[in-house]
Amino acid sequence: MRHQIRVEVNGKSHEREVEARQLLVHFLRDELRLTGTNVGCETSLCGACTVWMDGKAVKSCTQLAVQADGCSVTTIEGMKQGDTFHPVQEAFWECHGLQCGYCTPGMIMAAGALLKENPSPSEAEIRQSLKGNLCRCTGYQNIVKAIAHAAQGGAQ
Amino acid sequence: MSGVLGSSIRRREDPALITGSGKYTDDFTLPNMAVAGIVRSPYAHAKVVGIDTRAAAALPGVVAVYTAKDVEASGIPGTIPTAWLLPDIKTPEHPILAKEFVRFSGAAVAVVVAEDRYIAADAMELVEVDYEPLPAVTDPREATQEGAVQIFEEAPNNISFDWELGDEAKAAEAFDHAPRKVELRLRNNRLIPHAIEPRAALADFDESSGKLTLRLTSQNPHVHRLLMSLASVGLPEHKMRIIAPEVGGGFGSKIHHYADEAIVSFCSMQLHRPVKWTATRSETNLTDAHGRDHVSIAELAMDDEGKILGLRATTWAAMGAYISTFAPAVPTYLYGTLLSGQYDIPAIHIHVYGTFTTTAPVDAYRGAGRPEATFLVERLVDLGARECGLDPAEFRRRNFVAPDNFPYQTQVALAYDSGNYEPALDLALDKIGYADLRRQQAERRNGGGKLLGIGLASYIEACGLAPSAVVGSLGAQAGLWESSTVRVHPTGSVTVFTGSSTQGQGHETTFAQIVAEKLGIDMDQVEVVHGDTDQVQFGMGTYGSRSAAVGGSALAEGLDKVIEKGRKIAAHLLEAAEEDVVFEDNNFSVRGVPDSQTGWGDVVLQAYLAHNLPEGIEPGLEFTTFYDPSNFVYPFGTHICVVEIDPETGKVEIARYLAVDDCGNVINPMIVDGQIHGGVVQGIGQALWEECVYDEHGQLLTGTLLDYAIPRAHNLPHLELDRTVTPCPHNPLGVKGIGEAGSIASPAAVTNAVVDALSHLGVRHLDMPLTPEKVWRAIQDSSQEGRS
Ligand code: FES
Numbered sequence: 044m045r046h047q048i049r050v051e052v053n054g055k056s057h058e059r060e061v062e063a064r065q066l067l068v069h070f071l072r073d074e075l076r077l078t079g080t081n082v083g084c085e086t087s088l089c090g091a092c093t094v095w096m097d098g099k100a101v102k103s104c105t106q107l108a109v110q111a112d113g114c115s116v117t118t119i120e121g122m123k124q125g126d127t128f129h130p131v132q133e134a135f136w137e138c139h140g141l142q143c144g145y146c147t148p149g150m151i152m153a154a155g156a157l158l159k160e161n162p163s164p165s166e167a168e169i170r171q172s173l174k175g176n177l178c179r180c181t182g183y184q185n186i187v188k189a190i191a192h193a194a195q196g197g198a199q
Numbered sequence: 200m201s202g203v204l205g206s207s208i209r210r211r212e213d214p215a216l217i218t219g220s221g222k223y224t225d226d227f228t229l230p231n232m233a234v235a236g237i238v239r240s241p242y243a244h245a246k247v248v249g250i251d252t253r254a255a256a257a258l259p260g261v262v263a264v265y266t267a268k269d270v271e272a273s274g275i276p277g278t279i280p281t282a283w284l285l286p287d288i289k290t291p292e293h294p295i296l297a298k299e300f301v302r303f304s305g306a307a308v309a310v311v312v313a314e315d316r317y318i319a320a321d322a323m324e325l326v327e328v329d330y331e332p333l334p335a336v337t338d339p340r341e342a343t344q345e346g347a348v349q350i351f352e353e354a355p356n357n358i359s360f361d362w363e364l365g366d367e368a369k370a371a372e373a374f375d376h377a378p379r380k381v382e383l384r385l386r387n388n389r390l391i392p393h394a395i396e397p398r399a400a401l402a403d404f405d406e407s408s409g410k411l412t413l414r415l416t417s418q419n420p421h422v423h424r425l426l427m428s429l430a431s432v433g434l435p436e437h438k439m440r441i442i443a444p445e446v447g448g449g450f451g452s453k454i455h456h457y458a459d460e461a462i463v464s465f466c467s468m469q470l471h472r473p474v475k476w477t478a479t480r481s482e483t484n485l486t487d488a489h490g491r492d493h494v495s496i497a498e499l500a501m502d503d504e505g506k507i508l509g510l511r512a513t514t515w516a517a518m519g520a521y522i523s524t525f526a527p528a529v530p531t532y533l534y535g536t537l538l539s540g541q542y543d544i545p546a547i548h549i550h551v552y553g554t555f556t557t558t559a560p561v562d563a564y565r566g567a568g569r570p571e572a573t574f575l576v577e578r579l580v581d582l583g584a585r586e587c588g589l590d591p592a593e594f595r596r597r598n599f600v601a602p603d604n605f606p607y608q609t610q611v612a613l614a615y616d617s618g619n620y621e622p623a624l625d626l627a628l629d630k631i632g633y634a635d636l637r638r639q640q641a642e643r644r645n646g647g648g649k650l651l652g653i654g655l656a657s658y659i660e661a662c663g664l665a666p667s668a669v670v671g672s673l674g675a676q677a678g679l680w681e682s683s684t685v686r687v688h689p690t691g692s693v694t695v696f697t698g699s700s701t702q703g704q705g706h707e708t709t710f711a712q713i714v715a716e717k718l719g720i721d722m723d724q725v726e727v728v729h730g731d732t733d734q735v736q737f738g739m740g741t742y743g744s745r746s747a748a749v750g751g752s753a754l755a756e757g758l759d760k761v762i763e764k765g766r767k768i769a770a771h772l773l774e775a776a777e778e779d780v781v782f783e784d785n786n787f788s789v790r791g792v793p794d795s796q797t798g799w800g801d802v803v804l805q806a807y808l809a810h811n812l813p814e815g816i817e818p819g820l821e822f823t824t825f826y827d828p829s830n831f832v833y834p835f836g837t838h839i840c841v842v843e844i845d846p847e848t849g850k851v852e853i854a855r856y857l858a859v860d861d862c863g864n865v866i867n868p869m870i871v872d873g874q875i876h877g878g879v880v881q882g883i884g885q886a887l888w889e890e891c892v893y894d895e896h897g898q899l900l901t902g903t904l905l906d907y908a909i910p911r912a913h914n915l916p917h918l919e920l921d922r923t924v925t926p927c928p929h930n931p932l933g934v935k936g937i938g939e940a941g942s943i944a945s946p947a948a949v950t951n952a953v954v955d956a957l958s959h960l961g962v963r964h965l966d967m968p969l970t971p972e973k974v975w976r977a978i979q980d981s982s983q984e985g986r987s
């Protein structure tokens with residue numbers, strides 16, 4: 044069974060016919076070739092696939108593409124404005140908040156969503172907010188540092 | 200640019216990775232590409248009676264379904280080899296697709312190739328495999344005992360190898376006469392590596408050239424190419440190109456040659472189409488080579504003053520169902536050789552049985568053998584201190600190899616080149632406020648409430664793998680040197696090609712720092728190429744904390760050759776004697792004649808113009824270097840962990856964690872610290888939460904991230920780091936390795952802290968992971984004992 048959907052991704056509208064069972068993350072990666080969003084577990088446990096749907100952080104491996112019909116989605120590819128990195132991106136670079144980079148798009152999207160809700164989180168709040176995002180490389184220390192750094196820089 | 204070495208320069212890798220434009224294996228989609236799904240055994244051990252692929256093959260969108268019969272018919276060798284052999288080791292055939300038997304849950308039995316991943320998933324369900332289940336055995340020691348099912352006829356008692364090191368008689372003698380002894384029985388818990396990027400392979404066989412291009416989640420593309428050429432795929436090496444694009448973490452799990460990359464290569468060679476396979480998380484958990492899984496009995500002998508007289512141990516190390524790539528090295532030469540720790544121990548003996556179990560293979564995982572050794576030694580040392588009535592810090596101090604005793608020949612083959620252990624211990628004790636913590640601990644014990652525990656781990660690591668002749672004599676089927684090519688372009692910028700590829704360690708940045716420092720050029724003038732067998736001469740890859748020490752040294756020596764040739768050309772241009780020409784700040788000048796100088800750019804250009812070269816000098820400016828280290832490198836340090844335990848729930852909280860490490864000279868402190876953070880946290884994971892569990896039927900009970908707990912941000916402390924610097928005396932940069940140190944020290948530090956917190960209750964040892972249940976039970980048992 045195929046469905047017609049229209050999704051706005053990073054400000055651009057896409058109309059596609061998709062299978063009912065297609066996951067949003069596969070729609071983004073396979074159909075739109077936006078491969079910045081990664082898959083680490085396909086079971087909603089690692090957060091590598093985190094994107095924003097209508098401004099809220101969601102795990103795109105546990106959303107169907109059809110659920111995104113009529114929604115606006117932001118992926119990691121949509122975070123840089125022109126030549127300027129999003130403050131969270133900049134902070135991850137500055138603070139060595141990534142090693143292999145595989146968890147990074149999801150981390151940046153999760154952190155960006157946190158800072159929208161809570162512009163100056165404490166270290167404990169940052170750590171709590173990352174509960175659903177796994178990183179195997181950094182031990183989280185510099186991720187936490189990067190998010191605090193972005194917050195101090197006044198990330199939106 | 201001097202002063203680049205030793206600076207925390209931001210990574211050049213990052214702009215691509217923070218914007219999502221970096222490309223990992225699964226990010227590639229080639230024209231006409233098909234997708235493979237691998238059908239895996241649900242049984243740990245079974246006879247494969249028959250496979251019916253007809254329904255799957257008939258599904259629209261399915262391109263092909265293959266089994267072992269098709270592999271055999273194709274004539275490719277179709278087996279997975281072992282690259283490290285020990286005397287009399289049994290390495291039974293490991294076919295890429297199961298033939299008559301499956302020997303672990305997750306073993307590949309068939310492959311479905313389809314137009315997309317959803318169709319492949321449907322078709323996998325339609326492959327009918329008829330199994331006759333057989334008994335399983337999952338414990339490495341039980342596997343050797345009577346009544347255990349025999350996994351391979353050629354390996355009686357499921358023993359693959361029986362290996363010893365040290366002097367058994369001398370150790371027995373030490374134990375016979377020692378006034379004080381302790382014994383420890385332990386299990387080093389089996390771990391699943393969990394790189395966040397699952398393994399993936401994209402094979403593209405080009406019919407007209409007969410060449411296979413394979414994009415692969417690999418830590419060592421040349422090693423993969425060599426093994427695949429020899430044993431699985433069978434194409435000659437010059438007809439295979441392996442590219443490791445961005446790799447999303449490895450920790451050892453992407454060193455090994457797995458069936459999967461051979462299977463997709465086979466499919467592409469059959470179909471003349473690109474074929475991609477990407478593991479799901481459950482597939483990685485079932486099939487990535489696991490880590491650790493030791494059962495050991497160990498003893499320490501001491502005199503009354505707390506001087507160690509001897510150490511001996513027997514270890515049963517699980518190999519899993521097949522002998523994976525470097526598996527035999529892990530519980531032997533990367534383990535037994537480390538059993539002297541930082542200590543002067545006059546007699547050591549170790550006996551290891553590598554045993555088959557009906558589980559996923561076990562191979563190198565971050566630290567590989569050295570965390571197991573450190574855990575055993577550091578647990579024994581804590582018990583020894585207690586036996587002698589000494590503080591654990593004091594007991595360590597009394598037994599350290601003295602600074603004037605280097606090079607130090609251990610009783611287990613290694614010769615430590617350098618070391619200075621007390622300053623690292625002292626720094627750690629001082630920073631953590633040790634005496635004060637001990638006072639607090641005593642107060643808490645009297646006052647009730649949360650229990651406080653302080654755990655030390657003074658570790659040593661032999662890494663920078665490794666001198667080729669040494670490892671060759673120990674069973675390696677390859678040399679462990681590293682290569683570099685330094686190509687200076689006519690306009691003076693530089694491309695370096697290194698055989699050491701990265702999975703997040705920042706090679707592109709640190710290697711560019713080495714070039715910039717040595718040549719005095721801007722880092723922007725340097726490109727670092729890695730991870731592609733068609734571009735890079737050859738390389739042994741990234742593992743064993745070897746990139747800086749071996750790959751970096753190859754690069755440093757290559758740069759020296761460039762400078763050397765540059766000096767010859769400059770001397771000719773300046774009409775000076777070669778020995779008078781010095782290279783400094785990117786300039787060649789004549790000693791004592793300040794006006795007589797020529798810039799880097801002029802010399803480089805002249806090398807290519809070749810209009811005026813000295814006699815006997817070839818045009819061009821490029822050198823390839825193969826650097827073979829003369830010894831391992833020996834980073835060391837002391838980590839201290841402070842835990843608080845709620846006696847009501849058994850929950851362990853890490854209040855503080857301090858790491859003092861000595862990795863020699865530091866190229867980029869920010870990157871080094873990041874490596875320590877990651878390693879320490881992986882080790883904390885092993886100590887507190889992580890355990891790969893099979894049930895008695897060999898079913899994996901921890902197949903998803905719901906059942907296997909890897910560390911998350913909210914249950915970790917802020918780590919405190921410091922370092923001492925004892926440069927490596929035998930490599931050009933004075934660097935050691937740091938990639939694994941954290942995961943080597945922290946399991947012991949955390950466990951020592953937890954046992955320390957409970958020691959007044961009579962608890963002597965607990966096996967990892969130290970879950971609330973286990974800790975709570977230990978508290979309950981001890982209080983019951985106390986009452987009875
Ligand atoms: S891939 Fe979506 S949470 Fe792991």
Ligand code: FES
Pocket residue numbers: 140141142143144145146147177178179180181395447448703
């Ligand atoms: S940077 Fe590798 S998983 Fe986070």
